[in-house]
Amino acid sequence: MAQLSYRDAVAAGIAQEMRRDQRVVLFGEDIAAAEGVFKTTVGLLEEFGPRRVRDTPISELAILGAAMGAAMTGLKPVAEIMFSDFLACCWDYVANQIAKTRYMSDGQVSIPLVIRTANGAGVRFGAQHSQSVENWAMAVPGLKVVAPSNAADAKGLLAAAIRDPDPVLFFEHKGLLAGKAEVPDGEHVEPLGQAKVLRRGNDVTLIALAAMVPCALKAADALVREGIAATVVDVRCLVPLDARTLLAEAARTGRVFTVEENPRLCGWGAEIASIIHEECFSALKQPVVRITTPHVPLPAADRLEDSVLPSPERVASEVRRALGK
Amino acid sequence: MSTTKNAAAQALAGDADIPAAQRLALYRMQYVIRVCEKRAHDLFLQNLVKGTTHLAHGQEAVAAGFAAAMNPDDYSFCTYRGHHHTLARGVGMLPVLGELMGRQCGLMKGKGGSMHLTSVEHGVMGSYAIVGAHLAIAAGAAWSAQYRGTQQVAAAFFGDGATNIGAFHESLNLAAVWKLPVVFVCENNRYMEYTPIREVTAVEHPAADRAAGYGLPRIVIDGNDADVVYRTAREVFAKARAGGGPSLVECLTYRHGGHSRADPAKYRPKEEVEAWMKRDPIVLYRARLLAAGVAEAQLAAIEAETMRTLDEATEQAKGSPPPALESALTDVWADGGASWRN
Numbered sequence: 001m002a003q004l005s006y007r008d009a010v011a012a013g014i015a016q017e018m019r020r021d022q023r024v025v026l027f028g029e030d031i032a033a034a035e036g037v038f039k040t041t042v043g044l045l046e047e048f049g050p051r052r053v054r055d056t057p058i059s060e061l062a063i064l065g066a067a068m069g070a071a072m073t074g075l076k077p078v079a080e081i082m083f084s085d086f087l088a089c090c091w092d093y094v095a096n097q098i099a100k101t102r103y104m105s106d107g108q109v110s111i112p113l114v115i116r117t118a119n120g121a122g123v124r125f126g127a128q129h130s131q132s133v134e135n136w137a138m139a140v141p142g143l144k145v146v147a148p149s150n151a152a153d154a155k156g157l158l159a160a161a162i163r164d165p166d167p168v169l170f171f172e173h174k175g176l177l178a179g180k181a182e183v184p185d186g187e188h189v190e191p192l193g194q195a196k197v198l199r200r201g202n203d204v205t206l207i208a209l210a211a212m213v214p215c216a217l218k219a220a221d222a223l224v225r226e227g228i229a230a231t232v233v234d235v236r237c238l239v240p241l242d243a244r245t246l247l248a249e250a251a252r253t254g255r256v257f258t259v260e261e262n263p264r265l266c267g268w269g270a271e272i273a274s275i276i277h278e279e280c281f282s283a284l285k286q287p288v289v290r291i292t293t294p295h296v297p298l299p300a301a302d303r304l305e306d307s308v309l310p311s312p313e314r315v316a317s318e319v320r321r322a323l324g325k
Numbered sequence: 326m327s328t329t330k331n332a333a334a335q336a337l338a339g340d341a342d343i344p345a346a347q348r349l350a351l352y353r354m355q356y357v358i359r360v361c362e363k364r365a366h367d368l369f370l371q372n373l374v375k376g377t378t379h380l381a382h383g384q385e386a387v388a389a390g391f392a393a394a395m396n397p398d399d400y401s402f403c404t405y406r407g408h409h410h411t412l413a414r415g416v417g418m419l420p421v422l423g424e425l426m427g428r429q430c431g432l433m434k435g436k437g438g439s440m441h442l443t444s445v446e447h448g449v450m451g452s453y454a455i456v457g458a459h460l461a462i463a464a465g466a467a468w469s470a471q472y473r474g475t476q477q478v479a480a481a482f483f484g485d486g487a488t489n490i491g492a493f494h495e496s497l498n499l500a501a502v503w504k505l506p507v508v509f510v511c512e513n514n515r516y517m518e519y520t521p522i523r524e525v526t527a528v529e530h531p532a533a534d535r536a537a538g539y540g541l542p543r544i545v546i547d548g549n550d551a552d553v554v555y556r557t558a559r560e561v562f563a564k565a566r567a568g569g570g571p572s573l574v575e576c577l578t579y580r581h582g583g584h585s586r587a588d589p590a591k592y593r594p595k596e597e598v599e600a601w602m603k604r605d606p607i608v609l610y611r612a613r614l615l616a617a618g619v620a621e622a623q624l625a626a627i628e629a630e631t632m633r634t635l636d637e638a639t640e641q642a643k644g645s646p647p648p649a650l651e652s653a654l655t656d657v658w659a660d661g662g663a664s665w666r667n
């Protein structure tokens with residue numbers, strides 16, 4: 001085990017897969033010589049050379065279109081869209097082309113690619129460089145959606161995403177990049193579609209994703225001092241969704257809270273809440289509570305941004321309120 | 326060779342580069358496309374083809390000429406107006422008509438429809454219905470061919486209207502910078518859906534006049550002359566295979582029908598339509614073959630055989646059942662299913 005930052009774990013995951021599979025190629029804006037604006041591709045040009053690690057023009061359409069064309073003809077491209085907000089520029093490729101072509105072609109075409117992108121807030125970049133857009137992706141049939149919360153998962157889930165035969169949208173959270181964690185040495189692959197229970201408590205279940213996972217864990221720390229024991233589940237993959245684990249953990253406490261960074265309407269927690277309400281209603285002691293960013297564009301100023309994002313304090317106070325404490 | 330034949334051959338100076346058998350194949354393919362598109366139109370009017378169709382009768386020479394210059398493992402990327410390119414790569418009339426009619430015998434068993442004809446085994450890597458999108462996808466396929474070290478070339482066929490969309494420009498630039506083995510073929514049929522391209526474009530030749538911006542030569546050709554198309558195609562494919570990078574070819578052509586469905590295309594001036602009808606690629610090509618000494622009977626035999634195949638395909642498609650309903654829930658994922666949760 002080595003201590004790796006989340007950003008180094010991303011590079012390690014890519015490198016691991018590029019070493020074992022010549023078909024894996026990496027490209028995007030400023031990812032080769034400059035090693036990524038978030039320094040998530042450090043060392044890759046040096047190790048794999050300019051044939052496999054390529055800088056592109058600022059052409060989001062061409063980046064994803066080329067990724068798709070390469071994927072359907074025998075490569076396994078890893079394409080970077082610098083900020084997830086920019087997915088709006090090339091959403092046609094995400095939603096119409098990459099996601100649907102296998103289906104429309106009656107299974108003739110495979111599109112094994114990964115779109116990596118920096119997602120999320122906490123870095124004061126304002127409304128066009130801070131969004132959490134995983135729920136956009138989740139709404140499109142044909143896309144797998146992954147959002148790791150820590151360095152070990154960043155490496156292991158990215159490796160699995162690259163090996164996966166289907167297109168995967170891989171959200172790297174900007175607010176987590178510097179965080180370090182133990183990452184297994186050697187080959188590390190975490191299967192897609194498995195939520196992870198990070199701690200168990202019998203009073204409430206907190207279901208979180210990406211940067212909301214450390215937020216939920218901090219809330220759980222605060223609550224346990226008050227005698228409230230929380231289970232924290234890291235969803236990790238929105239598609240495929242590990243509904244079984246979520247339902248089991250929901251039923252165990254009967255009190256469920258989703259902690260979501262995306263804006264309120266149609267956030268991923270709404271889907272999970274609906275599944276829980278439909279499938280384990282009788283085990284619930286209260287309706288599922290969704291804790292989200294309010295339905296506003298993200299403000300830039302630090303005080304404002306902090307005020308709208310779910311915080312450990314807000315999570316803890318929602319839990320106390322639900323328990324009447 | 327008879328004297329008349331020799332005289333005709335003289336009159337067609339410079340034609341020796343296209344062997345007679347290739348000429349007959351070009352004729353046959355244009356004829357196949359013509360009658361198949363007309364049949365699709367009839368079937369639409371009979372409500373046996375639902376939804377929509379975008380027919381390419383009038384534009385046969387572009388498809389036949391380019392496909393004839395391609396290797397079997399080259400890639401074609403088409404638009405919603407893509408039946409002609411699909412047929413030209415060797416896909417049968419039955420799977421094409423069957424797909425239009427939403428039947429089990431369809432090319433994608435009814436899951437794609439008229440706008441998305443795809444046959445990977447024929448190199449038809451899909452037909453794309455978002456204007457311009459597939460230019461970048463073709464560039465990616467060309468990059469993959471370059472990376473894998475194959476001799477494959479990708480061709481993207483698109484309309485004049487696609488030249489004003491961002492993906493056109495992004496794809497040309499990337500292909501030029503990476504020297505990709507890709508050929509971009511604009512079928513300039515003068516109209517987008519209903520609006521003339523010249524009314525919304527800053528230059529006269531919507532594709533070719535932009536080539537300089539990507540360091541590419543300006544190529545405008547008669548897209549109604551299959552020989553001209555074939556010769557051009559051979560050149561640009563050879564250039565791509567030799568590592569010379571992409572080409573952009575603007576083919577001047579014309580739709581014989583409306584944009585889609587039963588559009589009567591009233592927005593086109595009568596004189597313009599008449600002038601282009603006189604330049605019907607199939608009529609012109611037939612006359613050229615006859616002038617070159619090909620026997621009328623030989624052409625008539627090609628035509629009769631094509632009609633027989635077409636009629637058989639039509640009857641077979643009509644008799645084919647609709648797809649099994651379960652198939653609506655397959656092939657979202659590589660495992661063949663549609664499940665998004667456990």
Ligand SMILES: Cc1ncc(C[n+]2csc(CCOP(=O)(O)OP(=O)(O)O)c2C)c(N)n1
Pocket residue numbers: 406454455456483484485486487488514516517518584
């Ligand atoms: C991005 C996008 N915008 C608009 C449309 C609607 N549309 C379909 S075909 C078409 C005209 C395209 O004209 P052109 O590129 O000249 O091709 P043609 O139909 O003449 O073959 C339009 C506007 C679309 N499918 N995609």
Ligand SMILES: [Mg+2]
Pocket residue numbers: 484485486512513514515516517
């Ligand atoms: Mg047009």
